[in-house]
Structure formats: C-alpha cells, structure tokens
Amino acid sequence: MAIDETELKTTELIMKDLSFGVVFDIDGVLMRDGIIIPNATQALKLLEDKETGEPKYPYIFMTNNGGFTEEEKAKKISIVLEQEIPGDKVMVAHTPVKPLAEKYKDSDVLLISKTHETSKKLADWYGFKNYKSFQQYIEERPFLCPSKYSKFWTTGVAGEYDIKKEKTSEPLPIKSIILLEEPNDWGECIQVVSDILQSKDGLLKKNHIDLSEEQIIDLHVCNPDFTYGGEFLLPRYTMGALLECIKLLFKTQTGRDLIYTLYGKPYPLTYQYGKQLISDQISKLGFQNASIPKHIYAIGDNPYSDIKGANNLEHEGWISILVKTGCFKGDGNHPEIPAKYVVDNVYDAIKLILKLEGQ
Ligand SMILES: [Mg+2]
Numbered sequence: 001m002a003i004d005e006t007e008l009k010t011t012e013l014i015m016k017d018l019s020f021g022v023v024f025d026i027d028g029v030l031m032r033d034g035i036i037i038p039n040a041t042q043a044l045k046l047l048e049d050k051e052t053g054e055p056k057y058p059y060i061f062m063t064n065n066g067g068f069t070e071e072e073k074a075k076k077i078s079i080v081l082e083q084e085i086p087g088d089k090v091m092v093a094h095t096p097v098k099p100l101a102e103k104y105k106d107s108d109v110l111l112i113s114k115t116h117e118t119s120k121k122l123a124d125w126y127g128f129k130n131y132k133s134f135q136q137y138i139e140e141r142p143f144l145c146p147s148k149y150s151k152f153w154t155t156g157v158a159g160e161y162d163i164k165k166e167k168t169s170e171p172l173p174i175k176s177i178i179l180l181e182e183p184n185d186w187g188e189c190i191q192v193v194s195d196i197l198q199s200k201d202g203l204l205k206k207n208h209i210d211l212s213e214e215q216i217i218d219l220h221v222c223n224p225d226f227t228y229g230g231e232f233l234l235p236r237y238t239m240g241a242l243l244e245c246i247k248l249l250f251k252t253q254t255g256r257d258l259i260y261t262l263y264g265k266p267y268p269l270t271y272q273y274g275k276q277l278i279s280d281q282i283s284k285l286g287f288q289n290a291s292i293p294k295h296i297y298a299i300g301d302n303p304y305s306d307i308k309g310a311n312n313l314e315h316e317g318w319i320s321i322l323v324k325t326g327c328f329k330g331d332g333n334h335p336e337i338p339a340k341y342v343v344d345n346v347y348d349a350i351k352l353i354l355k356l357e358g359q
Pocket of ligand 1: 025026027028300302326
C-alpha cells in the first residue's frame with residue numbers, strides 16, 4: 001500500500017512538471033488524400049488517459065491550408081480521424097492574423113480570398129470590423145482591370161463596365177492587404193495589389209491616386225507554399241508562386257523590394273502562435289505552473305516546411321520529427337534539412353516523444 005502511495009506521489013510530481021506539447025502536421029502525417037494513415041488513431045490515443053479517454057498531454061494540429069475557419073477544419077479532420085477535434089486545437093495558414101483585427105481596427109483592410117463570402121466569413125470570425133473583400137473593391141473600381149470588365153472592346157464606349165459599382169459610403173484609407181488564400185484570378189490580384197501598394201492610402205479613384213515613394217501599406221501573406229499536389233502529374237502553383245509574381249512586378253514597376261509578412265509553415269510567426277496554443281492547452285489540462293512548454297515536438301512529413309520551421313526555432317524549444325508517410329520517403333534523414341529525429345510513422349513519433357519526456 002505504501003509503495004502504491006509513493007508511486008502515486010511520483011506520478012503526481014511528473015505530471016506537475018509536464019512541460020511539453022505536440023504539434024501535428026495533418027496531410028502526410030495523420031491522413032493522405034482524406035484517408036486516415038494506419039496507426040494515426042492509435043497515436044492520438046497515446047496522448048489520452050487510458051481509462052477516461054480524456055486528453056492527457058497537450059497537442060494541436062497545424063496546416064498551411066486556408067479559406068476556412070479553424071472550427072470548419074476541425075470538423076473535417078474529426079470525420080477522417082473518427083474523433084472529436086475541437087477548433088481551438090487547430091491552426092490553419094491564416095490563424096495568426098487574428099491579432100491584426102485589433103491592430104487595424106481604425107482603418108480599412110483589404111481581404112483577398114477566392115470569394116467575397118470566404119473573406120466575409122473569416123472577417124467575422126477573426127473580428128475585422130472595417131474591411132473590403134477583394135471582390136467588393138473591384139466592383140467599386142472596375143476601371144482597375146479594363147481588359148476584363150471594360151465594354152470598350154465590344155461597344156466602343158469607354159467608361160462602361162460589365163460590373164456595376166454599388167454606391168458605398170466613402171471608404172476609410174486602406175492600411176493593410178491580407179492575402180488569406182490564393183485568389184482565382186491572379187492577373188486581377190497582381191494588378192490591384194500593385195496599385196494599392198504604390199499608393200499612400202489605398203484610396204484609388206478613376207482620376208486619383210496619391211503615389212508614395214515608399215511602401216506605406218502593409219502586406220500580409222498567408223500560406224507560403226509554392227506548389228501543391230493536384231490531380232495532374234505536375235504540382236500546381238499556389239500562394240508562394242503568386243507572391244513571387246507580385247514581388248517581381250512590384251520591383252519592375254517601382255524599383256523597390258516588396259515588404260511583406262508571411263504566415264504559415266516554416267515561418268516563425270506561425271510557430272510562435274502555435275506555442276501559445278500549446279500553452280493554452282497545458283493550462284486547460286490544469287498545469288498552470290508549467291504553462292510555457294520547454295519542448296514542442298513538431299511532427300511533419302515535409303522537410304521544407306514542417307521540419308525547417310521547427311529547426312529554425314530549436315533555440316525556443318522546438319524539436320522536429322520527420323515521418324516517412326508523406327512527401328519524405330528517403331532512407332535516413334533529409335540531406336539538406338535534417339530533422340532532429342526520423343521515424344517511420346506518427347505512432348512511432350508519439351512513442352518516441354513520451355519516452356524522451358519520461359512519460
Ligand atoms: Mg504534410
């Protein structure tokens with residue numbers, strides 16, 4: 001009986017000192033093309049209390065996808081993983097822009113995504129009060145993209161457009177552009193973003209732009225991925241490739257280097273936000289005294305995003321673990337961006353973490 005009590009006290013001591021968290025990449029680690037990877041469920045179960053099924057160790061999910069809220073993404077992955085994942089354990093590419101709603105509360109923000117509805121949904125979700133969706137902005141200024149909207153080429157009448165602008169109240173100056181997800185029309189996006197970034201205030205009218213000699217308007221870009229795997233044999237371009245086009249044309253036009261902030265793996269803002277979410281999870285589990293994790297284990301399949309991002313912040317306690325169930329399939333470690341540890345799959349990754357942490 002006395003031994004049991006000692007064991008209990010030892011366990012309590014270990015639990016009080018618990019100060020680590022796990023960050024899962026999703027695609028290539030837990031699922032592939034929406035199908036669960038073998039052992040993923042068992043891996044997550046290792047992080048639960050065996051008897052109650054309640055979470056025992058803190059973990060979150062981090063993806064470079066976007067265009068949906070964290071709640072929506074949580075529901076999607078809950079279906080595949082066959083377990084309830086709460087939205088506060090999920091980070092998408094644009095999750096770290098949430099604090100920008102407060103930063104830009106007194107000025108307009110231009111939100112760029114595939115549809116007006118997506119921008120509106122995310123603006124409401126993150127709390128942006130003053131914003132224009134990209135689609136609204138163009139509707140009010142079709143003269144910015146004449147090759148697409150001007151009827152001049154068909155009717156011969158200049159100044160007539162295929163979209164009618166709605167009368168709106170005088171807009172606030174634009175302080176910031178946020179690329180939430182890759183828009184459908186790159187040409188339109190590159191043109192209008194370049195126009196706004198050359199202005200002092202984003203107040204573009206047909207006969208007016210206040211040009212600036214320096215970049216005053218902030219540009220935030222969520223998801224730095226250059227390509228993604230589609231149904232075609234060759235990868236498809238996405239946000240990172242679009243950003244390269246904007247950078248090149250802005251430089252050609254102004255002679256200046258574009259200034260921007262990137263969110264998503266492997267960039268530090270995303271990892272720092274993830275560390276905060278892990279801290280929140282530690283507090284929720286009742287470990288107030290150890291809410292800043294000493295170690296955060298990032299499990300991923302992509303050396304260039306998951307592993308690179310964690311390695312860059314090794315000094316802040318991040319530890320990279322590369323799995324072989326996704327894009328990395330080589331023997332040994334990645335030659336250019338070696339992970340701290342390489343394991344076969346996510347189940348082995350969790351077993352390794354628990355062993356390293358003495359659990
Ligand atoms: Mg992945």
